[in-house]
Amino acid sequence: MSTRELVVLGTASQAPTRTRNHNGYLLRWDGVGFLFDPGEGTQRQMIHAGVSSHDIDHICISHFHGDHCLGLPGVLQRLSLDRMPRPVHAHFPAAGIDFFRRMHHASAFEEVAEVRQRPIERGGAVVTGEFGTLEAVPLDHRIETFGYRLVEPDGLRMLPEQLDRFGVRGPDVGRLQRAGSLRVGDRTVALDQVSEPRPGQRFAFVMDTRLCDGVFELADGADVLVIESTFLDQDARLADEYGHLTAAQAARVAAECGVRTLVLTHFSQRYPELRRFRDEAAAVFDGELVVAEDLMRVPVPPRR
Template identity: 35%
Template sequence: MELTFLGTSSAVPSKYRNHPSVALKAFGEIILFDCGEGTQRQLTNVKISPMKIDKIFISHLHGDHILGLPGLIQSMGFRGRDSENPLHIYGPIGIKNIKKAIFELGHFFVDFPVIIHEIENTGMTTNIIFENDEYAVECIKTHHNINNLSYSIYEKKKPRFLREKAIELGVKPGPDFGKLHNGHSVEIGDNIIKPEEVLGTPRSGSKIVYSGDTIHCEEMINLAKDADILIHESTYKDKDIDKTVNNAHSTASQAAKIAKEANVSQLILTHISTRYTSIDDLKQEAIEIFENTEIAYDYLNLEI
């Protein structure tokens, strides 16, 4: 799994920070979290092809998180993305209207399906919004001044295959090993060998959580529980706590409290206000509460 931060600013971009977007390379896919203005150019700079993007998860409908969608979709069409390669976009109620607006914006043509998944979530519990054999994506409504969804993506890691145990039971190396590791019983002579006989204990895979815009809240803590990486907005410093309250954002120290309470392994701060020319204080406020904290910058790349 590989994370690339395409944009790390808040509402207004700066010379050094683009509007919010994070790309995840994993499971043979490229997945985006949010798509701020300029995202397709940022993708070019890190040599990620937009043609390979399968899914985009939108946290909320403020412009700094969605205004990259029109250009990205139009460019995909211009470059010949075909009907065999649908683009799935997930987001809060209202995102179907965003698709309608995009397709009425200027004159262009696309030959691929843009499939919108509007998500309803009350914040009472998480929703699994996508799941296959390799990974699952959950979301929960968190607290911003409009409907905001925070996302968790986690790997479904198979139990370790006990090769020697399988051989002892008469299973020969080959296709039957794969069947058992994938959860299917195999017949060996008169015996049925079940997967649980040759698999180790369950293993937890990697888990990444993305906050979108939110204040400190219990819902965010629940979603981020035991995550390997929590990507959390950190728009303000503590001295600007009044702006945090008025605009429903988080300070660095509030994000750090969530990381600590959720027992995450690493905290990455993003969505940094352009009012700050130095981020040293921002990082220090977080580290005093949660030591393993980094502040994202555009083009930051992390292997997980």
């Protein structure tokens, strides 16, 4: 059975706390793993969460501020220590390629794993596979920053009652899907007679940005939106000055873009009561709302 879930490894912003590690998020998507923004301590958080280095196929860095990337040296070295048998693709802003190279070889180690660098110049589709397409979209922070979106292509949902009606059974179902039509007895059955459109699912990851067109583009129609909410709305001026979002702004994006599950994260240590983030967001967004905690798992909701 396929698994689609977000494993939260860390939820703090610039400074970690006693209960919140720096950023880190692993998306499990039908056997493919996407590790987003591995901040300091990510390797140890993976152990606590029951995540193996072999679960990682893609590493996605939004930008090169330390709380989003200083765990990278440990993760890359762990891939070699664990003898990762397949290539791992690293996606990151091209402007930070020197930072990536320095962290890749921050200390001496026996490099066994193959890490393929995929610097991002302008955004758009960065990799396509059976999982769909991983896209990058520019955001508005103090340094070059990209958000990411995983888009599954639209497909078809087979209708059992229609298949039964037309006598399509067993291996013939697969033949019909591949060919688009199938001769059954004395008639031809078309695929659209026994199926209906099935929208592909979407996952969006938005870190460290002011409100901008890119935020709304990434969030549009997302089944899960993981989004920074560093500040509360009372500090909206500070949020804009430092290139961040408030909980209310994140919720507004989710509400306007038809998001199904909103995951707030990247909280400033200045706020001891995170219940306020939930209250502020819930006043704007009435969908599924998660205030992220370290080591929690958030399932991608079932298909519409």
